[in-house]
Amino acid sequence: QKEVEQDPGPLSVPEGAIVSLNCTYSNSAFQYFMWYRQYSRKGPELLMYTYSSGNKEDGRFTAQVDKSSKYISLFIRDSQPSDSATYLCAGLDYKLSFGAGTTVTVRA
Amino acid sequence: EAQVTQNPRYLITVTGKKLTVTCSQNMNHEYMSWYRQDPGLGLRQIYYSMNVEVTDKGDVPEGYKVSRKEKRNFPLILESPSPNQTSLYFCASSRENNEQFFGPGTRLTVL
Numbered sequence: 428q429k430e431v432e433q434d435p436g437p438l439s440v441p442e443g444a445i446v447s448l449n450c451t452y453s454n455s456a457f458q459y460f461m462w463y464r465q466y467s468r469k470g471p472e473l474l475m476y477t478y479s480s481g482n483k484e485d486g487r488f489t490a491q492v493d494k495s496s497k498y499i500s501l502f503i504r505d506s507q508p509s510d511s512a513t514y515l516c517a518g519l520d521y522k523l524s525f526g527a528g529t530t531v532t533v534r535a
Numbered sequence: 536e537a538q539v540t541q542n543p544r545y546l547i548t549v550t551g552k553k554l555t556v557t558c559s560q561n562m563n564h565e566y567m568s569w570y571r572q573d574p575g576l577g578l579r580q581i582y583y584s585m586n587v588e589v590t591d592k593g594d595v596p597e598g599y600k601v602s603r604k605e606k607r608n609f610p611l612i613l614e615s616p617s618p619n620q621t622s623l624y625f626c627a628s629s630r631e632n633n634e635q636f637f638g639p640g641t642r643l644t645v646l
Contacts, residue, residue: 433577459633470539470625470637471578515577522568522593523635527577 430454433516433526441534446503450516450526453497457518460492462501465513465528474514475501506533537562539638541626547644548616556611556641558626564636566629567609568593569601571622572640578625584609616645 433450440446448462459478463471475490477483477499483490491500499516511533516526539560548554560567568583570593580593584603598620600612609628613620621644627635 429577435575461634463637468640470627470639472637473634476634519633522580522583523578525578527575 429526430457430524431516431518431526434529435527436529437532438529439532439534440506442506442508444506444533446501446506446510446531446533448501448503448514448516448529448531450499451497452499452518452524454518454520454524455497456520457524459519460490460499461517461519461523462488462490463515463517463525465515467512471515503531506531508533508535537636539626539628539636541624541638541641543641544639545642547646549646550617551615554613554616554643556613556624556626556643558609558611558638559607560609560626560628560636561607562628562630562636563606564628564630565606566631566635567603568627568635569599569609569611570625570627571595571620572625573622581611581624616643618645621645 431452462475464474465471480494487504489502513528513530515528517523569581570578582601584590624641626638629635
């Protein structure tokens, strides 16, 4: 069983919609949680980085962690075509463990 | 510009022909790692290095070798590539084992 499970998608939403991405994890030793964004033919880039349970907001992006239920989420408000990418969640103990990724397409 | 570079970006080879994928970072990071990315499986760590001359296995090390003779370089070596090593490979580096900066990727096809 993978340590991080991610909703497989793909997701297709109209421009301006809220995108909701979800992951669950099994490793209680994870101390940090991250969301990476990967555009086609590019390497992943760090989008959000959270340590504790709760919400963290950065512009149109909100990362949410619920350690009691081992659930992590990413919300994208007012989605734009430029948000079309694959989003990867990850947990960190002594190494990063990634979910399989969810491909999001925002239609203009 | 702070970056992780990989070469080559694309490689087609044949079974058994040794190859090396180079990785270099200019951020003076101690921690470097190699991942492979496969559809439905996501990113899986192959090897990592916490500093010069210190390397350790990740989740899928079979068939790969690495070395870390200098801080900035972390080459990935496939001594005898096989078709199941056809994949997209990423090198990453970080100051500590936290936010990792990824290279642009190397797409390898083994025939």
